[in-house]
Amino acid sequence: xSAEKILGQFQATGVQTCFHGRHITPQIYADLNGTNWRLKDxxxxxxxxxxxxxxxxxxxxxxxxxxxxxxxxxxSLRGRGGAGFPTGLKWSFMPRQFPGQKYLVCNSDEGEPxxxxxxxxxxxxxxxxxxxxxxxxxxxxxxxxxNYIHGEIFQTxxxxxxxxxxxxAAGLLGNSILGSxxxxxxxxxxxxxxxxxxxxxALLESLEGKKGQPRFKPPFPASFGLYxxxxxxxxxETFAAVPWIIRNGGQAYLECGKPNNGGTKIxxxxxxxxxxxxxxxxxxxxxxxxxxxxxxxxxxxxxxxVIPGGSSAPVLPASIMMDCTMDYDSISKAGSMLGSxxxxxxxxxxxxxxxxxxxxxxxxxxxxxxxxxxxxGTGWMWRVIERIKNGHGRPEDLNLLNSVxxxxxxxxxxxxxxxxxxxxxxxxxxxxxxxxxxxxHKTPLVRxxx
Amino acid sequence: MISEATKARxxxxxxxxxxxxxxxxxxxxLSIVQQEFGHVSVESEKIVAAYLGMAPMAVHExxxxxxxxxxxxxxxxxxxxxxxxxxxxxxxxxxxxxLEGKLGVSMGETTPDGLFTLQQCECLGACADSPVLLVNDxxxxxxxxxxxxxxxxxxxxxxxxx
Numbered sequence: 001x002s003a004e005k006i007l008g009q010f011q012a013t014g015v016q017t018c019f020h021g022r023h024i025t026p027q028i029y030a031d032l033n034g035t036n037w038r039l040k041d042x043x044x045x046x047x048x049x050x051x052x053x054x055x056x057x058x059x060x061x062x063x064x065x066x067x068x069x070x071x072x073x074x075x076s077l078r079g080r081g082g083a084g085f086p087t088g089l090k091w092s093f094m095p096r097q098f099p100g101q102k103y104l105v106c107n108s109d110e111g112e113p114x115x116x117x118x119x120x121x122x123x124x125x126x127x128x129x130x131x132x133x134x135x136x137x138x139x140x141x142x143x144x145x146x147n148y149i150h151g152e153i154f155q156t157x158x159x160x161x162x163x164x165x166x167x168x169a170a171g172l173l174g175n176s177i178l179g180s181x182x183x184x185x186x187x188x189x190x191x192x193x194x195x196x197x198x199x200x201x202a203l204l205e206s207l208e209g210k211k212g213q214p215r216f217k218p219p220f221p222a223s224f225g226l227y228x229x230x231x232x233x234x235x236x237e238t239f240a241a242v243p244w245i246i247r248n249g250g251q252a253y254l255e256c257g258k259p260n261n262g263g264t265k266i267x268x269x270x271x272x273x274x275x276x277x278x279x280x281x282x283x284x285x286x287x288x289x290x291x292x293x294x295x296x297x298x299x300x301x302x303x304x305x306v307i308p309g310g311s312s313a314p315v316l317p318a319s320i321m322m323d324c325t326m327d328y329d330s331i332s333k334a335g336s337m338l339g340s341x342x343x344x345x346x347x348x349x350x351x352x353x354x355x356x357x358x359x360x361x362x363x364x365x366x367x368x369x370x371x372x373x374x375x376x377g378t379g380w381m382w383r384v385i386e387r388i389k390n391g392h393g394r395p396e397d398l399n400l401l402n403s404v405x406x407x408x409x410x411x412x413x414x415x416x417x418x419x420x421x422x423x424x425x426x427x428x429x430x431x432x433x434x435x436x437x438x439x440x441h442k443t444p445l446v447r448x449x450x
Numbered sequence: 451m452i453s454e455a456t457k458a459r460x461x462x463x464x465x466x467x468x469x470x471x472x473x474x475x476x477x478x479x480l481s482i483v484q485q486e487f488g489h490v491s492v493e494s495e496k497i498v499a500a501y502l503g504m505a506p507m508a509v510h511e512x513x514x515x516x517x518x519x520x521x522x523x524x525x526x527x528x529x530x531x532x533x534x535x536x537x538x539x540x541x542x543x544x545x546x547x548x549l550e551g552k553l554g555v556s557m558g559e560t561t562p563d564g565l566f567t568l569q570q571c572e573c574l575g576a577c578a579d580s581p582v583l584l585v586n587d588x589x590x591x592x593x594x595x596x597x598x599x600x601x602x603x604x605x606x607x608x609x610x611x612x
Contacts, residue, residue: 209476
């Protein structure tokens with residue numbers, strides 16, 4: 001057997017994580033089976049009808065740029081990458097009359113711990129992203145786009161490139177798309193291992209062939225983006241939501257979810273559940289229901305805590321989480337963030353000091369080093385948490401940790417500083433007895449089983 | 451030196467970007483170099499720099515900033531195991547420890563026969579597939595129980611013994 005064949009035995013199939021039939025009214029993941037990712041399969045599912053509709057190539061009138069943006073605004077679609085910014089509003093910031101090149105960028109640098117939804121979208125339904133980007137490009141008068149894909153998912157990058165070739169050959173990308181006057185060139189690009197490049201301005205730097213260090217904002221990418229030109233950046237899942245909205249209308253999308261939180265959302269459930277995977281469900285579905293879809297807490301144990309929106313989101317104890325619904329507003333009201341929709345579940349055997357230790361190592365490792373509070377503070381926090389974990393904590397350490405976190409948060413160019421600080425503060429706030437016990441008795445209150 | 455075939459791969463990447471923005475292809479060119487030579491040497495950086503019209507130091511900044519570029523030679527199979535929190539909760543750390551035992555090296559090290567380099571890494575973006583690892587930057591292996599880890603290592607060793 002060749003090395004390729006041996007490695008091929010361990011490739012993800014998506015069977016457990018995506019094709020489990022436990023989505024609720026899915027739009028992006030609907031009717032996928034792992035093999036039907038090609039153009040002809042996508043078209044059989046109604047793919048590229050939305051693009052044909054706006055271009056007036058389906059026998060209708062076509063939609064103007066303003067109509068497309070108005071439809072997206074009406075849908076209440078909010079950015080699926082983490083910030084939850086209203087997509088239609090973002091599109092309206094693009095200076096459409098700018099007399100020069102403008103760019104569209106898809107942020108597929110999916111590296112927020114817990115998040116694995118965009119990989120399965122691009123692996124199993126790549127054309128939905130291409131169609132979404134083409135619609136966005138049309139609405140904003142953009143002729144060139146890039147999809148920047150997480151370097152670690154190289155096979156998915158190659159899959160996406162293959163889908164691009166199919167779309168070009170079918171006249172769905174390139175010059176005079178479907179015989180219209182609209183042209184859009186779309187290319188794929190990849191990272192090579194840098195969490196920070198998920199930050200949109202770091203991504204732009206990386207796309208320009210530089211180290212990925214974030215830029216000051218303002219100016220925002222809408223006025224000074226890729227190569228200094230007006231640029232709109234959206235997450236993969238955001239673009240993937242657009243074709244359905246154009247086909248079915250903004251109001252219909254909004255009604256899938258709840259007010260101000262339109263549509264379905266893909267949640268990546270990881271950690272202590274029976275069935276980790278991606279679950280596409282309507283916004284506003286209860287957390288209890290999502291947990292049930294994921295098979296409940298592993299081994300029938302008790303739920304202890306949940307990080308509801310990727311590792312940068314503040315942790316919430318089970319008692320608070322079980323009262324939440326899965327949408328931006330509910331999770332925000334509970335004191336955390338919906339973020340990228342990555343739900344990290346922890347059961348009652350987990351030592352929270354150990355969990356926080358691993359997270360703090362990550363932020364230290366991935367700090368780009370540009371801003372002193374983050375560069376120095378992330379390492380400082382890790383060292384303090386490590387000594388607590390190892391039984392060498394000092395009585396003043398928790399105040400010290402909160403103080404360092406306070407001096408990072410809000411004092412850096414990008415949100416990585418906040419992302420490093422928030423988990424520390426939330427863990428201490430909600431699980432202080434575990435930290436106190438380790439400092440006082442040198443042994444964990446909860447024996448970790450991992 | 452870089453072969454014509456490699457240069458053709460470079461050209462395909464450069465063609466994605468505006469004519470005056472060839473530097474944008476540096477990430478891809480360096481990953482191609484790494485795939486073909488196993489790591490990115492300072493000599494390779496100079497060749498890429500000349501090809502893209504960049505200062506060698508600007509290329510070096512890229513090599514040193516991104517985690518996946520190997521700045522020195524590694525084993526024939528570089529294995530990166532994710533141990534970030536979602537994976538830690540689902541045996542990512544145990545998979546790393548199992549491989550340390552199986553290969554007889556600690557993370558960060560290469561086996562004496564030069565076949566395997568074992569590393570811990572940060573989020574691969576496949577959290578529901580844990581334990582998950584990446585082989586030579588481009589091939590991800592999912593749900594790697596201890597049995598499967600043994601199959602992987604034994605299988606690769608058998609290929610190399612031929």
